[in-house]
Amino acid sequence: MSMFPIASVTITSNGANPVFTSIPQNFTHLQLRCYVRAAGATSYQYVYFRLNGDTGGNYAFKYLNGNGTSAVNSASSGGGYGLIGYCASNSNTTNVFSTVIIDILDYTSTTKNKTLRALNGMDINASGSNSGLWSSLWTPSTIAAITQIDIGPDSYGCLAGSRFDLYGINTSSATGA
Numbered sequence: 001m002s003m004f005p006i007a008s009v010t011i012t013s014n015g016a017n018p019v020f021t022s023i024p025q026n027f028t029h030l031q032l033r034c035y036v037r038a039a040g041a042t043s044y045q046y047v048y049f050r051l052n053g054d055t056g057g058n059y060a061f062k063y064l065n066g067n068g069t070s071a072v073n074s075a076s077s078g079g080g081y082g083l084i085g086y087c088a089s090n091s092n093t094t095n096v097f098s099t100v101i102i103d104i105l106d107y108t109s110t111t112k113n114k115t116l117r118a119l120n121g122m123d124i125n126a127s128g129s130n131s132g133l134w135s136s137l138w139t140p141s142t143i144a145a146i147t148q149i150d151i152g153p154d155s156y157g158c159l160a161g162s163r164f165d166l167y168g169i170n171t172s173s174a175t176g177a
Contacts, residue, residue: 001169001170001171001172002169002170002172003031003167003168003169004027004167004168004169004170005165005166005167006020006023006024006030006166006167006168007020007165007166008163008164008165008166009163009164010161010162010163010164011157011158011159011160011161011162011163012160013160014039014157014158014159014160015039015156015157015158016152016157016158017150017151017152017153017157017158018150018151018152018158018164019148019149019150019151020032020148020149020151020164020166021147021148022147022148023107023146023147023148023149023166024168025108025145025147026168027107027108027168027169027170028106028108028169028170028171029103029104029105029106029107029168029169029171030103030104030107030146030166030167030168030169031101031102031103031104031166031167031169032100032101032102032104032149032151032164032165032166032167033099033100033101033102033164033165033167034047034085034087034098034099034100034101034102034151034162034163034164035097035098035099035162035163035164036087036088036097036098036100036152036153036158036162036163036164037087037088037089037090037092037096037097037098037158037159037161037162038087038088038089038090038153038154038156038157038158038159039089039090039153039156039157039158039159040089040090040153040154040155040156041089041090041091042089042091043089043091043092044086044087044088044089044092044122044130045086045087045089045153045154045156046083046085046086046087046153046154047083047084047085047086047087047100047120047151047152047153048081048082048083048084048151048152048153048154049081049082049083049084049102049116049136049149049150049151050080050081050082050149050150050151051082051114051138051140051146051148051149051150052140052144052146052147052148053148053150054138054140055080055081056080056140056141057078057079057080058080058138058139058140058141059077059078059079059080059081059082059136059137059138059139060075060076060077060078060079060082060136060137060139061075061076061077061079061082061083061084061134061135061136061137062074062075062134062135062136063075063083063132063133063134063135064132064133065086065130065131065132065133066130066131066132067129067130068129082116082136082137082138083134083136084100084102084116084118084120084134084136084151085098085100085102085118085120085132085134086098086120086122086130086132087100087120087122087153088122088123089153089156090156090159092122092123093123096122096123097122097161097162098120098121098122099120099121099122100118100119100120101118101119101120102116102117102118103116103117103118104116104146104149105117107145107146108145108146109143109145110143110144110145111143112143113137113138113139113140113143114137114138114146115135115136115137115138116134116135116136116137116138117133117134117135117136118133118134118135118136119131119132119133119134120132120134149166151164
């Protein structure tokens with residue numbers, strides 16, 4: 001497996017969210033690495049995404065999230081966006097950002113719906129960690145390769161200093177030793 005950098009976005013003003021466009025179609029999978037903090041003031045924010053600008057009810061998600069004391073799980077379908085993680089917010093301890101690592105499998109396929117999986121982690125007010133496993137599904141009426149990714153915490157957007165790095169992944173068959 002080989003990873004190649006495609007694009008990187010660092011948020012320079014509070015409230016902005018990145019959009020990756022013109023994604024090259026010559027890789028097997030994509031990975032999006034997010035170092036993110038929401039501009040909103042609640043204790044955490046969801047990380048939302050849309051693919052190819054689709055705002056229809058074509059997204060589903062499931063997650064399992066824990067904080068060391070308890071675990072929460074949830075699932076939903078038919079939304080106009082996908083959820084793929086939690087992130088720290090502007091009310092958390094200063095300079096605490098969350099990490100969300102998202103794998104987007106077979107993103108160029110025009111014969112199957114797209115699956116995203118993610119791991120996320122954060123520290124809430126230095127009182128304990130919060131981590132989760134997420135899975136999302138995009139099921140548009142016409143299956144298409146992914147050429148655009150909109151991502152970020154809800155309507156408040158990202159806090160300045162958040163960074164998003166998109167990588168292409170190529171796989172090769174193992175031939176044995």
